[in-house]
Amino acid sequence: MDVEARTRYVRLSPSKARDLAREVSGRTVGEALQITEFSARKAAAVIGKTLKSAIANAENNAKLSVDDLRVKSAVIEEGPRMKRYWPRARGSVSHILKRMCHVRIVLTDGNEEESE
Numbered sequence: 001m002d003v004e005a006r007t008r009y010v011r012l013s014p015s016k017a018r019d020l021a022r023e024v025s026g027r028t029v030g031e032a033l034q035i036t037e038f039s040a041r042k043a044a045a046v047i048g049k050t051l052k053s054a055i056a057n058a059e060n061n062a063k064l065s066v067d068d069l070r071v072k073s074a075v076i077e078e079g080p081r082m083k084r085y086w087p088r089a090r091g092s093v094s095h096i097l098k099r100m101c102h103v104r105i106v107l108t109d110g111n112e113e114e115s116e
Contacts, residue, residue: 001111002072003062005054007103010046014076014101017043021074021103029055029069029107047074050103064109072108076101 020043024032029051036048051071058064079100085093 003058007050013099017076025074068109072106075104
């Protein structure tokens with residue numbers, strides 16, 4: 001059974017978070033939490049928070065055991081961009097894109113239910 005958690009509109013560039021998300025996916029929940037807790041990056045805090053939310057969803061909503069859970073996928077999706085301007089010489093401007101992302105983490109217990 002799969003359980004999902006999302007964190008939306010995070011003020012973080014998606015490219016800075018994707019490599020950590022790739023490292024977390026496929027591991028057990030305990031290993032993934034260790035990776036996020038001992039990393040000093042902003043992406044680690046966001047992914048760790050979403051991972052803890054997914055664990056809580058699995059425990060409380062789906063009644064799954066935490067010991068059996070694995071990270072099936074950790075995906076960082078593009079969010080909207082805030083457009084800002086930087087004043088330059090002679091009245092011109094440079095554009096600044098402040099990027100946002102959405103974090104989606106799917107946990108699985110390894111047991112696929114047959115729904116036919």
